[in-house]
Amino acid sequence: MPEDAAQLDAPKPLRLLIVLPSWVGDAAMATPALRRIRRELPGTFIGALARPGIDQLLAGSDFIDEYHVERASGVMGPKFVAAKLRPRRYDATILLTNSFSTALIVRIAGIPRRVGYDRDARGLLLTDKLDAPKRGLAEFAPISAVSYYWRLADFFLGSKPQPASRGVNAQLGLPPGVTMELVATPADEQLASDILAKGGVAAGERYAILNPGGNNPAKRWPVDRFARLADDLADLHNLTIVVNGSPAEAELVSQIAAACKKARCVELPRLGITLGALKAVCRRAELMVTNDTGPRHIAAAFGVPVVSLFGPTDHRWTIIPTREHAPEIIITADPTLPESEVSNDHPERCAIDKISYQRVWEACEKLIKSAGKNAGQGVGA
Numbered sequence: 001m002p003e004d005a006a007q008l009d010a011p012k013p014l015r016l017l018i019v020l021p022s023w024v025g026d027a028a029m030a031t032p033a034l035r036r037i038r039r040e041l042p043g044t045f046i047g048a049l050a051r052p053g054i055d056q057l058l059a060g061s062d063f064i065d066e067y068h069v070e071r072a073s074g075v076m077g078p079k080f081v082a083a084k085l086r087p088r089r090y091d092a093t094i095l096l097t098n099s100f101s102t103a104l105i106v107r108i109a110g111i112p113r114r115v116g117y118d119r120d121a122r123g124l125l126l127t128d129k130l131d132a133p134k135r136g137l138a139e140f141a142p143i144s145a146v147s148y149y150w151r152l153a154d155f156f157l158g159s160k161p162q163p164a165s166r167g168v169n170a171q172l173g174l175p176p177g178v179t180m181e182l183v184a185t186p187a188d189e190q191l192a193s194d195i196l197a198k199g200g201v202a203a204g205e206r207y208a209i210l211n212p213g214g215n216n217p218a219k220r221w222p223v224d225r226f227a228r229l230a231d232d233l234a235d236l237h238n239l240t241i242v243v244n245g246s247p248a249e250a251e252l253v254s255q256i257a258a259a260c261k262k263a264r265c266v267e268l269p270r271l272g273i274t275l276g277a278l279k280a281v282c283r284r285a286e287l288m289v290t291n292d293t294g295p296r297h298i299a300a301a302f303g304v305p306v307v308s309l310f311g312p313t314d315h316r317w318t319i320i321p322t323r324e325h326a327p328e329i330i331i332t333a334d335p336t337l338p339e340s341e342v343s344n345d346h347p348e349r350c351a352i353d354k355i356s357y358q359r360v361w362e363a364c365e366k367l368i369k370s371a372g373k374n375a376g377q378g379v380g381a
Contacts (some may be wrong), residue, residue: 002019003118010061010113010128012041012043012044012322012353012366013041013044013045013090013091013092013113014043014091014300015044015049015088015089015090015091015092016041016044016045016046016047016090016091016092016093016094017046017047017049017051017085017092017093017094017111018034018037018046018047018048018049018064018093018096018108019048019093019094019095019096019097019102019105019106019116019377020048020049020050020051020054020058020096020097020235020323021096021097021145021149022045022051022053022054022097022150023049023294023300024053024057024275024294024295024297025145025293025294025296025297025318026096026145026299027050027054027057027058027094028057028143028182028294028298028300028301029144029145029180029297029318029320030048030096030146030149030178031061031063031069031180031182031301032146032149032150032178032180032181032321033096033146033149033182034058034061034063034064034068035063035178036150036153037063037153037156037157038062038063038159040157041157043256043269044273045066045265046064047064047065047066047067047088047090048063048066048067048068048316049070049081049085049102049105050068050069050070051069051070051071052069053275053293055067055068055069056274057182057275057276057298058182059183059188059276060088060182060183060184060185060188061181061182061183061184062172062311064195066088068081068084070084072101072102072215072265072370077342078101078103078104078105078108078139080109080110081104081105081364082104082106082107082109082151084105084107085105085109085111086110086290089196090109090111091111091112091113091116092111092112092113092115092268093111093113093114093165094115094116094152094153094156095114095115095117095126096116096118096119096149096152096236097116098116098120098132099122100120100121100122100125101271102127103116103122103125103233104122104125105355106122106125107125108179112127112128112207113127113128113131114127114128115127115129115130115152115156116128116129116130116152116156117127117129117130117131117132117148117152117268118130118131118346119132119133119140121173124223128155128156130151130152132148133139133148133337134208135342137290139342142314142316142317142342143316143317144172144316144319144320145313145317145318145319146170146172146174146180146319146320147174148172149288150172150174151173162174163173163175163176165324167322167323168319169321170210171319172321174185174318176322179301179321179322180297180300180301180321181204181301181322182277182278182279182282182298182301182302183279184276184283184302185276186279187276188276188277188279189280190267191274191276191277191278191280192278192279192281192284193280195268195271195273195277195281196242196266196281197350198271199242199243199266199267199268200264200266200269200273201266202238205240206238206239206240206286207239207240207241207242207266207284207285208233208237208239208240208241208242208285208286208287208288208289208364209242209243209244209285209288209289209290209295209299210226210229210230210243210244210256210265210286210288210290211240211243211244211245211279211288211289211290211295211296212226212243212245212249212252212256212287212291213245213249213252213253213291213293214291214293217312217320218311218347218351218352219291219292219293219312219313219352220252220290220291220313220352221309221311221352221353221355221360222353223252223255223256223259223308224227224259225357225360226243226255226256226289227260227261227263228357229289229360229361229364230243230256230260230263230265231236231263232260232361233263233287233364234260234262234263234264235262235263235343236369238287239287240264240266241247241260241264241265241266242265242266242281242285242320243256243257243265243267243268244267244268244269244273244278244281244295245268245269247269249269250267250269253267253268253270254267254270262339263266266375268281270284272334275373276296278295279296279298279302282298282302282304283296283302283304284297285299285304285366286304286305286368287298287304287305287306287307287364287368287371288304288305288306288307288372289307289364290306290308291308291311292308292309292311292313292315292318293308294309295316296308297318297320300322300326300328303323303325303326304326304368305320305326305327305328305370305371306322306326306328306329306367307328307329307330307331307360307363307364308329308330308331309331309352309355309360310331310332310343310350311343311350311352311353311354312318312333312343312344312347312349312350312351312352312353313343313344314342314343314344315330315332315343316342325371326371327367327370329363329366329367331351331359331360331363332350332354333351333352333354333355334346334350334354335359336381337350338348352373360365
């Protein structure tokens with residue numbers, strides 16, 4: 001099917017359902033596409049099907065008029081979710097997910113126009129389908145999810161000439177000035193203030209966030225190196241250290257805090273951090289050092305300088321647009337890996353413990369010095 005087929009004789013929808021990505025980082029990377037869809041369909045009612053938590057992440061933004069927060073569990077899950085969507089009478093849907101089950105949900109819900117990538121054997125459930133970029137005959141190409149979602153929005157809305165970009169935006173195929181965007185609501189801000197105060201962080205106190213977790217242990221930089229980094233940031237830059245993690249990562253966070261010799265570490269999992277509050281905590285940070293996991297994208301969306309560490313997951317899947325005054329430094333385990341190869345295929349060669357402490361410290365120093373020069377431009381503001 002030609003890539004402009006979705007636009008042939010297709011009226012603008014009056015009621016559009018967007019099926020949102022399931023992961024926090026992916027949902028943040030979808031925000032440029034969400035902003036474009038909202039901007040180009042000003043009179044359209046836009047609903048979103050989201051997993052629990054993604055609605056908290058996007059709370060405060062004006063992308064979505066109504067959230068349907070559901071988890072389609074079990075064999076009958078898609079049918080039950082579809083039954084809740086059907087009364088809304090959506091006339092079109094864009095699936096930012098890749099799964100068969102989400103395509104089945106919108107088909108059962110009776111939504112006439114169903115647009116998405118043709119993968120996971122779901123092509124017959126879509127009315128307008130786009131081929132996902134591949135390398136070779138079978139494997140998917142490592143392109144950023146930001147580009148992936150933007151390309152689908154382009155397919156749905158109709159390709160239009162875009163102003164020339166430079167830097168990361170040019171690499172991602174985005175117009176100049178397009179970034180990820182999130183909002184910390186007043187409730188998020190208040191809860192963040194309460195949590196930080198409980199941890200002994202005063203209003204206006206400078207802090208760095210360490211994010212040592214990850215959904216796969218192979219993505220986690222070693223505990224002793226995070227602890228050493230905490231000590232040096234505290235000792236040499238007078239930064240309080242805030243260590244973030246999910247409830248399941250509370251023990252990991254405590255291990256880092258216990259290994260520190262100089263830093264005073266605030267352990268967010270033990271203080272009742274929520275996804276909404278985390279947005280506000282990230283927004284106020286001076287720096288984040290993180291593995292490849294969702295909070296990285298939250299920090300970048302708020303214009304916080306980020307050092308991101310990548311082991312056996314290829315960084316090209318998650319290249320993100322950043323603000324000029326708040327860059328990201330990506331550190332890969334093996335910078336010599338040929339571009340034709342993907343880190344995921346080389347777990348030993350690209351083991352994250354091959355990232356030396358010195359490389360990470362030099363990146364932190366560079367960003368801290370840069371932030372000092374740009375202090376009047378709103379870093380972390």
